[in-house]
Amino acid sequence: MSGERGSESGDAATWPVDLAGVTETVVTTLGPNGLWNAAALGLHAGDPVTARTWGNTRTRRNFHRQGEAYVQFVDDPVVFADAACAILEREDPILESASAWARVTVERIDAGSEGGTDWEEWTLRPVESAIERETVPTIDRGFGAVVEATVAASRLGVDEYDEGELRDRLEYCAAVVERAGGPREREALERVRDQSRW
Numbered sequence: 001m002s003g004e005r006g007s008e009s010g011d012a013a014t015w016p017v018d019l020a021g022v023t024e025t026v027v028t029t030l031g032p033n034g035l036w037n038a039a040a041l042g043l044h045a046g047d048p049v050t051a052r053t054w055g056n057t058r059t060r061r062n063f064h065r066q067g068e069a070y071v072q073f074v075d076d077p078v079v080f081a082d083a084a085c086a087i088l089e090r091e092d093p094i095l096e097s098a099s100a101w102a103r104v105t106v107e108r109i110d111a112g113s114e115g116g117t118d119w120e121e122w123t124l125r126p127v128e129s130a131i132e133r134e135t136v137p138t139i140d141r142g143f144g145a146v147v148e149a150t151v152a153a154s155r156l157g158v159d160e161y162d163e164g165e166l167r168d169r170l171e172y173c174a175a176v177v178e179r180a181g182g183p184r185e186r187e188a189l190e191r192v193r194d195q196s197r198w
Helices: 058-066 077-085 141-155 163-180 183-194
Strands: 022-030 036-044 049-054 068-074 088-090 098-114 117-131
Touching: 022 058, 022 077, 036 058, 036 068, 036 077, 049 058, 058 068, 058 098, 058 117, 068 117, 077 141, 077 183, 141 163, 141 183, 163 183
Parallel strands: none
Antiparallel strands: 022 036, 022 068, 036 049, 036 088, 049 117, 068 098, 098 117
């Protein structure tokens, strides 16, 4: 990799980007089959940074087994949609589309249940990080709509959520992508549609 790297000596590294609010990322975790599973993960800014896993996902199980992961910052909506909605496994933990990444240790700090779904809360502490490329940021409403569509699609069929409201939200997201997104956002939305109960 060509990126600028942070600490590998056991000292805490820093996050390769500034975090605020909830930052949507793709996390890769090593599975028992020796492959890295990619999934969407929202990072809650703070000291320390936290994240929640919902249900009995591969990410949750791999967090328990391995105690570490690679958090990646991507700007490709298709990569994000695939990670959020499909089972995506690979041999390398770092995605080609990652602009930056951090290898993190994870520690469970809380657990509970909401709407019949078990959740666990984790702290994430970077131990190594890299910036692979710097780009000029652009704001695309279509990408935001893809992210929102993955959230709504993941809640379809969950008793606590109103199916009609979720489907209305998905149609709104589709309209935003059609109006304000580009080809990658349109492809990403189709993948959300194909890989969910939408």
